[in-house]
Amino acid sequence: MTAIKESSTIQQNKQFALEQCPVTYVMEKIGGYWKPIILYHLSQGDKRYSELRRAIPAITEKMLIQHLKQLEVDDLVLRESKPVVPPFVTYRLTSSGRGLIPVIQAMADWAFREVRGEFADRIHASASEG
Amino acid sequence: MTAIKESSTIQQNKQFALEQCPVTYVMEKIGGYWKPIILYHLSQGDKRYSELRRAIPAITEKMLIQHLKQLEVDDLVLRESKPVVPPFVTYRLTSSGRGLIPVIQAMADWAFREVRGEFADRIHASASEG
DNA sequence: ACAAGTACTTACCCTAAAGTAGGTGCCTAT
DNA sequence: ATAGGCACCTACTTTAGGGTAAGTACTTGT
Numbered sequence: 528m529t530a531i532k533e534s535s536t537i538q539q540n541k542q543f544a545l546e547q548c549p550v551t552y553v554m555e556k557i558g559g560y561w562k563p564i565i566l567y568h569l570s571q572g573d574k575r576y577s578e579l580r581r582a583i584p585a586i587t588e589k590m591l592i593q594h595l596k597q598l599e600v601d602d603l604v605l606r607e608s609k610p611v612v613p614p615f616v617t618y619r620l621t622s623s624g625r626g627l628i629p630v631i632q633a634m635a636d637w638a639f640r641e642v643r644g645e646f647a648d649r650i651h652a653s654a655s656e657g
Numbered sequence: 658m659t660a661i662k663e664s665s666t667i668q669q670n671k672q673f674a675l676e677q678c679p680v681t682y683v684m685e686k687i688g689g690y691w692k693p694i695i696l697y698h699l700s701q702g703d704k705r706y707s708e709l710r711r712a713i714p715a716i717t718e719k720m721l722i723q724h725l726k727q728l729e730v731d732d733l734v735l736r737e738s739k740p741v742v743p744p745f746v747t748y749r750l751t752s753s754g755r756g757l758i759p760v761i762q763a764m765a766d767w768a769f770r771e772v773r774g775e776f777a778d779r780i781h782a783s784a785s786e787g
Numbered sequence: 788a789c790a791a792g793t794a795c796t797t798a799c800c801c802t803a804a805a806g807t808a809g810g811t812g813c814c815t816a817t
Numbered sequence: 818a819t820a821g822g823c824a825c826c827t828a829c830t831t832t833a834g835g836g837t838a839a840g841t842a843c844t845t846g847t
Contacts, residue, residue: 590806630760638682
């Protein structure tokens with residue numbers, strides 16, 4: 528067991544931090560507003576850059592490319608470019624990225640349940656108004 | 658079906674936005690760095706203010722109370738204070754908040770899988786170094 | 788008398804994240 | 818000839834999220 532030498536303390540700290548709060552680790556990778564939204568769209572299938580742009584009209588190009596680059600260095604997203612003109616660039620989830628699909632899916636499920644709940648409340652309120 | 662009158666367009670927009678991207682709805686509620694971390698600790702059981710503080714040493718009091726208040730108005734967290742001195746305030750998840758447990762749990766699961774993966778990679782790399 | 792613990796609140800500051808608005812190079816369609 | 822689509826890049830500015838440090842009110846412990 529001589530593997531992991533000097534860096535073992537880092538690893539131990541990481542293990543420690545993880546036991547303290549695993550969610551912190553996740554936030555370091557996909558914290559912020561846009562990343563989970565981008566990941567959601569990629570979870571629906573591989574997308575070209577321009578497809579992502581159209582799928583998320585509210586995001587600026589700067590934010591989109593910036594987060595895509597970061598997701599790439601964090602090995603959550605893979606960028607594949609065909610050397611043609613006009614450019615043809617595809618983004619897809621890596622296997623780590625696909626590991627986040629349950630998270631994204633749980634988020635989507637919750638959102639639907641919440642809004643259905645509001646809907647039901649509203650009908651109920653209107654009904655009891657007379 | 659005359660329930661929902663003037664406000665129906667808002668509701669329709671919400672439904673539309675939700676179909677476009679349910680994750681956006683989630684981000685409006687729990688986006689940012691700290692909220693999921695707070696929710697994780699509350700998912701482990703009801704906590705007093707000071708317990709949360711100790712559980713999340715990296716957070717400042719300002720951030721903690723600020724996000725707790727916001728989670729309260731968003732009906733994800735319930736604040737219960739006993740009128741005693743010294744104060745005794747407990748925070749717990751509401752039913753909406755409990756609905757997020759699968760999200761938080763999926764995050765925690767992913768974090769553990771990721772770090773185990775890194776660990777395995779590291780051992781593998783060291784082994785093939787000689 | 789003083790520190791420490793409870794659960795906050797307030798004022799000030801700073802930085803990192805995000806928005807604005809341009810440009811690049813190359814091609815196709817009108 | 819000009820506009821538009823592709824996938825970006827860059828400089829500048831704004832905003833909001835977060836950090837620092839102090840104070841509040843009341844009680845218990847030493």
